[in-house]
Amino acid sequence: MHMTKILGTAMALALIPLAGASAADKVTMIMNWTADSAHLGFAVAQQSGYYADEGLEVELQEGRGSSVAAQLVATGQADVGYADAGATLNVASQGAPVKIISTIWKSGQFGIQYLTSSGISEPKDLAGKKLAVAPGTAMVPLVPVFLKANGIEESDVEIVSAAQNAVLGLLTSGAIDAVAETPENTVVPLKAQGIEAGNMYFYNNGVPLVSLSLIAREDKLQENPDLYKRFLNATLKGWADAMKDPGAAVDALLKTFPETENTKDTLMQGAVYSFASACPGGSGDAIGVTDAATWDTVYQVMTTAMDFSSDKPITDYYSNDYLPAEPFLCP
Amino acid sequence: MSGGTTTAVTGAAASGAAGEGYDRLLAWLSPLAAVAAFLAIWEALNRAFEVPLWLLPKPSDFLARLVTDFPMILGHAFATSTTIASGFLLGVLVSVPLALLIVSIGALERGLYPVIVFLNIMPKTIIGPILLVWFGLGPLMAVMVVFLMSFFPVLVDAMSGFRALDPRLAYITRSMGASDWQAFRHIRLPAAMPHIFAGMKIGIVKAVEGVIIAEFIASDEGLGFMIMRASSFMDMTLLFSGLIAAAIVALIFNGLLLASERALMPWARHHHT
Amino acid sequence: MIRRVLEPLLWFAGLLLIWEIGVRAFAVPAFLLPAPSNFLARVVEDAPRLFHHGLITTRLILMGFVAGAVPGILLGYLIARFRWAERLLYPLVVFIQGLPKITLAPLMLVWFGFGDFPKVLLTSLITFFPILVDSVAGFKAIDPRQYYLCRSAGASWWQTFRLFELPSAAPHIFSGFRITIVIAVTVVIVVEWLNSTNGLGYIVLRAMDSHDTALIFAVLTVASTIGVLLTYGVGLLEGLMLPWQRLRAVKD
Numbered sequence A: 001m002h003m004t005k006i007l008g009t010a011m012a013l014a015l016i017p018l019a020g021a022s023a024a025d026k027v028t029m030i031m032n033w034t035a036d037s038a039h040l041g042f043a044v045a046q047q048s049g050y051y052a053d054e055g056l057e058v059e060l061q062e063g064r065g066s067s068v069a070a071q072l073v074a075t076g077q078a079d080v081g082y083a084d085a086g087a088t089l090n091v092a093s094q095g096a097p098v099k100i101i102s103t104i105w106k107s108g109q110f111g112i113q114y115l116t117s118s119g120i121s122e123p124k125d126l127a128g129k130k131l132a133v134a135p136g137t138a139m140v141p142l143v144p145v146f147l148k149a150n151g152i153e154e155s156d157v158e159i160v161s162a163a164q165n166a167v168l169g170l171l172t173s174g175a176i177d178a179v180a181e182t183p184e185n186t187v188v189p190l191k192a193q194g195i196e197a198g199n200m201y202f203y204n205n206g207v208p209l210v211s212l213s214l215i216a217r218e219d220k221l222q223e224n225p226d227l228y229k230r231f232l233n234a235t236l237k238g239w240a241d242a243m244k245d246p247g248a249a250v251d252a253l254l255k256t257f258p259e260t261e262n263t264k265d266t267l268m269q270g271a272v273y274s275f276a277s278a279c280p281g282g283s284g285d286a287i288g289v290t291d292a293a294t295w296d297t298v299y300q301v302m303t304t305a306m307d308f309s310s311d312k313p314i315t316d317y318y319s320n321d322y323l324p325a326e327p328f329l330c331p
Numbered sequence B: 001m002s003g004g005t006t007t008a009v010t011g012a013a014a015s016g017a018a019g020e021g022y023d024r025l026l027a028w029l030s031p032l033a034a035v036a037a038f039l040a041i042w043e044a045l046n047r048a049f050e051v052p053l054w055l056l057p058k059p060s061d062f063l064a065r066l067v068t069d070f071p072m073i074l075g076h077a078f079a080t081s082t083t084i085a086s087g088f089l090l091g092v093l094v095s096v097p098l099a100l101l102i103v104s105i106g107a108l109e110r111g112l113y114p115v116i117v118f119l120n121i122m123p124k125t126i127i128g129p130i131l132l133v134w135f136g137l138g139p140l141m142a143v144m145v146v147f148l149m150s151f152f153p154v155l156v157d158a159m160s161g162f163r164a165l166d167p168r169l170a171y172i173t174r175s176m177g178a179s180d181w182q183a184f185r186h187i188r189l190p191a192a193m194p195h196i197f198a199g200m201k202i203g204i205v206k207a208v209e210g211v212i213i214a215e216f217i218a219s220d221e222g223l224g225f226m227i228m229r230a231s232s233f234m235d236m237t238l239l240f241s242g243l244i245a246a247a248i249v250a251l252i253f254n255g256l257l258l259a260s261e262r263a264l265m266p267w268a269r270h271h272h273t
Numbered sequence C: 001m002i003r004r005v006l007e008p009l010l011w012f013a014g015l016l017l018i019w020e021i022g023v024r025a026f027a028v029p030a031f032l033l034p035a036p037s038n039f040l041a042r043v044v045e046d047a048p049r050l051f052h053h054g055l056i057t058t059r060l061i062l063m064g065f066v067a068g069a070v071p072g073i074l075l076g077y078l079i080a081r082f083r084w085a086e087r088l089l090y091p092l093v094v095f096i097q098g099l100p101k102i103t104l105a106p107l108m109l110v111w112f113g114f115g116d117f118p119k120v121l122l123t124s125l126i127t128f129f130p131i132l133v134d135s136v137a138g139f140k141a142i143d144p145r146q147y148y149l150c151r152s153a154g155a156s157w158w159q160t161f162r163l164f165e166l167p168s169a170a171p172h173i174f175s176g177f178r179i180t181i182v183i184a185v186t187v188v189i190v191v192e193w194l195n196s197t198n199g200l201g202y203i204v205l206r207a208m209d210s211h212d213t214a215l216i217f218a219v220l221t222v223a224s225t226i227g228v229l230l231t232y233g234v235g236l237l238e239g240l241m242l243p244w245q246r247l248r249a250v251k252d
Helices: A003-015 A037-047 A066-075 A085-093 A139-149 A164-173 A183-192 A218-223 A225-244 A246-256 A264-278 A292-305 B016-048 B059-068 B070-104 B106-121 B124-135 B139-164 B167-175 B180-217 B223-232 B236-264 C002-025 C036-045 C047-081 C083-098 C101-112 C116-140 C144-152 C157-195 C200-209 C213-241 C243-251
Strands: A026-030 A057-061 A080-084 A098-103 A111-115 A130-133 A158-161 A178-181 A197-201 A212-217
Touching (some): A037 A057, A037 A080, A037 A264, A066 A085, A080 A085, A085 A098, A085 A292, A098 A218, A183 A197, A212 A218, A212 A225, B016 B236, B070 B106, B070 B236, B106 C157, B139 B180, B139 C157, B167 B180, B180 B223, B180 B236, B180 C101, B180 C116, B180 C157, B236 C083, C047 C213, C101 C116, C116 C157, C157 C213, C200 C213
Parallel strands (some): A026 A080
Antiparallel strands (some): A080 A212
16 A cells, blocks of 8 residues: 555644644634535625634635544644534544534434335334435434434334435335435435425434534644634624525525535525524524533433443543633524 | 466476475465565554554554454455355356457447447446336345446457457468357457456456445445445444455455466466566 | 447437436436436536536546556566566555555545545556556467567567567557546546546536436536547557557458
8 A cells, every 4th residue: 555655744744733823824624525504604704704803714625524524634634624523523532633612513414304105203103114324424323322212123123224325216216215314415305306205303302412513633722722712703603694694694605615506495495404403402592502411411322322432531522612702692 | 378388487486296286375375475565564654654543544453353353244245245256247248248249240349339438437326326226225236236347347358359369360260161169169269368367357356346336335234334334433443354355355256267267278377487 | 430430429329319218218206317308408508617627537537547557567567577476466456456445535535635646546546457457468468489589689678578568468458448448437537526626526526415417417428428539549549559450450
C-alpha cells in the first residue's frame, strides 16, 4: 500500500496548525453531505453576514458522510465539522481528539417509514413485516435498540439489508413493507410517485439520540475558545432566523450552494422535517443546546444497548462551554 | 510457444523431479510471502508515522480479529465465494461464445460491440437496485452483478484471442482437409487460450470487486455485508479484517485459475528466464 | 466507412426503442429506470453543463488511464520475464486488487482532500490491472528462441525490447487498453461521486440527492458516449501503431 508513504506526508502537514487561524479568522466547516435542508441555518448565517459580524470568514464545504467529516476535523483539515453525533462518538471513542460543541439536530430524523397500505401505524405493527436497513449506515445499530425499546423481539421482524437507492424500488414492488431511513429520503420521493407512506421517528419511540452536531478538535478549542464561541453565536442566530422565515432560508441556501440540484419546493418540504429535528421540545426549546441530563440518557442508551464503550464518561465527548450565554429559542 | 525448449534456462530450481516438487512448493509459498511482506511494510510505515487507529489501523491491530472471529469471517467468505463462482462461470460461459460470434460476424463487431461498451459503463451501483427489483432479495442479484463485472474483460480478451490466429495457419489447416470443428478445436481455440485466460484473470478480480459492491447494495451475508456492518459500528479492526479476507478470496480464486491454466495449456508452462 | 457509423447507430436506436417500450409496458417507476424519451431530453436541455463536466471527466479518465498503463506495462514486462517477479509481485498485485478499493475512497478524502491526486491514484490503482495482466500474457507469448536470436544478432536489451518484444506483445496490450478504457470511465464516475467537486460523477451525486433519475441517466448517457468514443480512439491508435494487424484484418 504505497499510499501510506504519502499519507505520512499528509499527516505531517495536518499536524501543522492551520496557517493564519488568528490573523483573518478563517474557519473551514466540513459538512456531513451535500447541501440540503439540514444546512439552512448555516446558509442564513453566511448570507445575512452574521459570520462577518463576528469577524469570521467561513467556508462551508460539502462533505461525504459524517465519519469522513469527523476524521477531517480530527486530522485538522477542517476547523469545524457538521456530523452525526453517533458517528462522531464512534470515531472519538477510538481515540480521535474531537468534541461535540453544539447539537443542531437535537433529535435525529432517523426513523421507520412504511407504506400506508401495509397496515403499519405504530411500532408494534412491525412484527411479521419486512424491514429494510441500509448497510453501512448509522441505522444498523439503531434498529435493534428501537425494536427492544418498543418490546418487539428482533426475530419477529424480518430485517433485510438494502442500500438507500434500492429501497424505493423494493417498497413500490412490495418486496418490503418498511424501511429505516429519514422521511425526507423516502416519504417525500414516494409521495411524488403518488404512493402514501407514513413515518415514526426513533426519537419519539424510545431511542433518544442526538443527531447532526457541530464538532471541533480539542487542541484547537483550547487554543482559541473565543473563535468557536463567535462561530456558534453566529450559527445559532442563523438557525433562529431560518425557522422564522423558511422561504428566505431556502433562498439563502440556494445562493450559498448554487450547484445544488434540490429545488425550492423539495427544500421547503425538507425544512419542515429539519426544523422539527432542531426543536424537538417545540416552541421555546434552546437551539443547539443539549443539556447534561439528556446527554446522560443518550450515553446510557448507547452503552447499554449499542455496545458503545463506557471507558470514558460522556463529558469527555461533548462540551457546552462554547455555547452563547443567552440561548436562541425555537419560535 | 512450442514447449520444452527452455527448461534448462529456468535455472537450477526446475531441473529434475525433485526440482519440480521444490518449484511447486515455491509456487504456493510465494503468495504467502508476498502478502506477509505487504503487511509488514504496512505495519512498519504505520508505526513510523504513528498513524492513529481511527484513521488507518495497523495489521497488528486487526489480524487478531481474523483469528478470534474466524468462524464468522469464514462463513461470510464462503457465501461470497459461492456468489463469485456462479457469477464468474456464467460470465465465461456467455462471453467466450459471444466473442467468437462477434469476431466472426463483422456487423456484430461494428454494431453490437459499441452497445456492449455503452451498457458496461452503467455503474453497477445504479444497475444493482434495478436488478434487485427484477430478481428480488436474495443471492441472484449479486450473481448478476458479478456476471456483468467479469463478463466484459473475458469478452474483449477472447475477441482478440480469436482474432490472433494467423489466417495463413487457418488456410493450411483447412487445405489439409480439417473440418470446421477440427480447425476450431485444434487450432483456433488453443491459439485463443492464452488470451482467454488473461481475460479470466482480469475477470476474476473484477468479480471480487463486483460481489462486494452487490453485497453493499443488498445482502444478508458475505464479506461485503460484514464490511458494511463493521463500518456502521465504526469497528475499524473488523472492517479491515473483512478487506483482507476479500483479498485472500481473490488470491485463492486466482490460484485456482492458474492451476487450471497449467492443466489446460501444458504447452505454455515453460517460458524463458 | 458509412457502415461503421451507421450500424452502431442503428443498434443504439434499437436498444433505446426496446428500453422505451419495456419501461412503458411494465410501467416501471421513473425513480427506478426512466424511459429514454425522459432522459434524452435532459441531455439536450443540460447540454452545456454536461459538456463542461464531461470534459473534466474525460481529462481524469485519460490521466487515470496513462497513470495505470505505464506501470501496468512495466510491471507486466518484469513479471513475464523474471520468475521471482511472477512469484512475488503477481500475487501481491492480485492481493491489492482484491482489497475493495472503493472503501479506500473516504480514507483518501481524509488524507489528500478533493484534489486531482487522490482521484488519479484511485483510478490508476484499478485501471492498471487489466493492462498488467494482458502485458504479462503478451510478453509471455513471445517465442524465447526468437528472443535469443535477437540478442545473438547483437541487439542491445533496449533494442530488443523496443523493436521486438514490445511490438510482439502489443496486440495483447491493446486488448488490455480496450478493457481498461471502459473500466476507467466507470471508475472515474464512482471516484468523482465519492471524492470530487466537479465532473460527471459529481453531477450524479447531486442528481441522486435530489432523486432526479432523469438527470442521472442523462449523465450516464454522456459518460457512456465518452466510453464508446474512447474505445474508437484506442482502435484508431492500434491501427496507427500496429499497421500489420490492420492489414491482416482486411485480408480476413
